[in-house]
Amino acid sequence: MTELLRQIDETCRRCGGRTAIASREERVTFSELRHRARCLAAVIRQYGTGRPIGVFANRTVEPGIWFLAVLYSGNFYVPLDPQLPEEKLRAICADADFACVIGNDKNRERLAEMSFGGRFLTEAETSDMEWAEPNMEENAPAYMVYTSGSTGKPKGVLKSHAAILSFLQAFCHTFPFTQDEVIGNQTPFFFDASAKDYYLMLITGATLEVIPTEKFSMPTELMEYMNDRRITYACWVPTAISIVAQLNPFSLVKPAYLRRLFFVGEVMPMKHLNKWRSALPEIQYVNLYGQSELAGICCYYEVTGEFGSGDVLPMGRCLSNCRIDLVDQGNLVTEPGKTGEMYISSPALALEYYHDPEKTAASFLSADFGGGPRRYFRTGDLAQYDEAGNLVFVARSDYQIKHMGHRIELGEIEAVAGGLSQIDRCCCLYQAEKRKIVLFCQLCDQTEATEREIHGLLRDHLSAYMLPGKVVIVDRLPLNANGKIDRQALKARL
Amino acid sequence: MDELLEILEEINPYIDYSTEKNLIDGKCLDSLSILTLITNICDAFDIEIGPKWMRNENFNSVEAMWEMIQTIQEEE
Secondary structure, three states, X not given: OOHHHHHHHHHHHXXXXXXXXXXXXXXXXXXXXXXXXXXXXXXXXXXXXXXXXEEXXXXXXXXXXXXXXXXXXXXXEXXXXXXXXXXXXXXXXXXXXXXXXXXXXXXXXXXXXXXOOOOEEOHHHOOOOOOOOOOOOOOOEEEEEEEOOOOOOOEEEEEEHHHHHHHHHHHHHHOOOOOOOEEEEOOOOOOOOHHHHHHHHHHHOOEEEEXXXXXXXXXXXXXXXXHHOOOOEEEEOHHHHHHHHHHOOOOOOOOOOOOEEEEOOOOOOHHHHHHHHHHOOOOEEEEEEOXXXXXXXXXXXXXXXXXXXXXXXXXXXXXXXXXXXXXXXXXXXXXXXXXXXXEEEOOOEOOEEOOOHHHHHHHEEEEOOOOOOEEEEEEEEEEEEOOOOOEEEEEEXXXXXXXXXXXXXXXXXXXXXXXXXXXXXXXXXXXXXXXXEEEEEEEOOOOXXXXXXXXXXXXXXXXXXXXXXXEEEOOOOOEOOOOOEOHHHHHOOO | OHHHHHHHHHHOXXXXXXXXXXXXXXXXXXXXXXXXXXXXXXXXXXXXXXXXHOOHHHHOXXXXXXXXXXXXXXXX
8 A cells, every 4th residue: 555545544443433524414434434445446456456447526425435445446536527518528538548437326327328338336336355455656646637628638637646645744734634623625526626625534534524515505504504514624716705705694604613714726806805804803714826737735825914805815835845936938036026937846746647748748847946857847827926935826827918019917907907896706818819808807796887987997007008908797707617717618708 | 576587587598487496406506696696686676685585495496586585675
């Protein structure tokens, strides 16, 4: 077994009778988790080791058992979103070439409809076969997530046991966790961000509570559910936190046990976070930054002090297992206020893009910016240091445009527009063929403003060459499955 | 009631609101749709929907929403 698996096994034995994973309807203890995972692992083992195993990630306790079963079998799992369009699911199955897929009977029907030719396994098919300890290297692959590739072809990112362990050790060193924590899970299991919740449970013995999705629609019920389950820690996407703030349940009910609220995945709008902070000032709020190409996260920033509505939270500092260098045209950037692309070096970096050596070589490269050559991941994110030495996100390098002879970060326009009291969220795109900057915006509750008025307000904050040529007010911005603004869907509207 | 139906159809025209009784629990409307729905109801009926009303049972069907709106109007 790897060190990660050995430590997980140790947790399961140490916390045997405690709840490992719970949903609204069911709960499993660490003993049950270990037992069921090992039974299933014995069956999976028949299909070999070191192979990809698809796991349908329904929002129940089962995927948590199945993931561990795959690890115990010496294979690596690929979480599959049951809501995926057929074409996407087909493309993933073709790319991964699964040794088998694990799910429930409903998932079996879904795969049968699309004539999936591979093996399908349910937990009911476990037999009395004996589990045998697998032989694995520390950097054996543990799981793979598919992210949307810019070309439209799904891109598998493969992460190792050693990478996950490296993240967990660094994260728990910075934010001590005990087995008394109750983790309130919001992000679905097919979404990479949920791996943090899952592995924190496995390594610390804390309980993972899978919060029903519909609770996020009714914050009053969400708060009551969190209190009923005594949730102490939550790491959610900013959209979920923002919706709660907008519907403001705090005058009626507050999350009484919550001690830490972390967020990751996109920029957190300060006007919404400030509502939480004024209602619940005693909670620790932490902004996290990570990439799919890395296990867990690499930067964190604890929110203290005053931040205005339009302020952007820093990404902060690196976890102890990561090093970030800002690079501009091959040179290291160290001066505050100067922009560079973020290069991450860490034992937590992914192994590769699955079956894509060319893309792997382009994104994961060896470079020497002092102290000898290191393996880096090029993030494509542009950042700066502030005067306090915190990293501050500037923009995606691919959202950078040349317009009227000026170099413009679309992210900067979004930051200014997002700071207007009328605008809830916004997204800026560039229509290259018409050389026009287009700003899509969603207004705040009970706010009335015309596109012309928004344009007029922006004129007060932006240089003339940065002013959007067109402002489009939309009822709501389209979101992708991960809850981020769907830029592709907006591009289609141009 | 027609005005409420118009609001709902604008948010998602593909749901049969006359028969659907499980709009929230059945996940027909996601959290962002509900945010828009609540905002639009408040605007259209000139009411404030406080946190005590934000429960699935008050939004699961058109009838439940209509009853809630009328009760809030009476209370205000």
